[in-house]
Amino acid sequence: MPTAHLSQRPELPVRDRILLTAHDLFYREGIRATGIDRVIAESGVAKLTFYRHFPSKNELIRAFLAYRHERWMAWFTDALQRHGAGRGKGIDALVPALSEWFADPGFRGCAFLNSVGELGGALPEVLEIARSHKEAMTKEIEQLLPPSRRRAKDAQTIALAVDGAISHAQFDPTPETALKTLERLVKLVRGAA
Template sequence: MTEPVRERLLAAADELFYAHGMRAVSADKIIDRVGTTKVTFYRHFRTKDDLVVAYLERRAAAERAGVEAVIAAAGGDAAEVVRLMSAGLGEMACLPGFRGCPFINAAAEYPDADSAVRRLVDSHRDWWKKMFQDLVAPLGLPAHTGDDLMVLRDGAMVAGYLSEADAAAGAFLRAGLALIGDPRDG
């Protein structure tokens, strides 16, 4: 059975938006990739920005599931979560075609804070910050530690795209462990 058209449009958007940028990829290019018509495309997505939002929602759901799996695997231990995230970031950044964080990329392409894309980016980043805050709360650390860990993650994602993945992952690990006060070596 063939995958539904909506799913094929999202899969093509995921591949093309991440590789080339959301503004650079036209709806026509996605339509051509899927082998459908404009009428069918617009039946599923009223505008291209609606497709961008759906693409980012799909990415957000995947990220959240991955982070929740890491937290579960670490038994909620903040230092172990930082270690596992660092290892995952290093692996991800070594994959061919890695272009950093799709949400940072989307924020750069959609600077209008009132756009649906930017609101979704902000909402997902708020989720990350709260997750980090909840992770470090049992350690008695201030709430801003979640913001600090978010900045470290952002920096590691950008550095992983711009330079050596191992250096970015290692920096996230060392700085994250120092931030949460874990005396073990990163």
């Protein structure tokens, strides 16, 4: 899920430029570590203009998470298709899709899990946004599985394993261990059906 640099966005509407700048900074460096003045400076807007579009940092955080959800889910669905989900491979497309993301030099883990870790207690809405995102991811995983009465539960199990793999890939020098473990867990879940 590569990011576009600000130099590639000078013609964007101001609100979009602010949001994309915040997205890149929040994801790369963290929400608390990124001050509004930095977002303003790097997006190339005046302070008054910024506050006209985003009256508070909390508004910007909510917009960032909504944008990240749309962007990540679109990437995820597309990556699954590229790796064969639409050609009968189903759940077998999951690990190659995640491998693609983990290999991206900009990979910094799950923006939603990171946000909950940073802000869950201070901004409870983040918990609900993250929960909604994880439900959407789980539904997408469920669509990869063959119909069965255990399909929803198996999707929840695999989604939990995906979150673990994402977290592990953040700190491991190579994501291979996380990917191989996830692949093994997926096979175990599929074999238990």
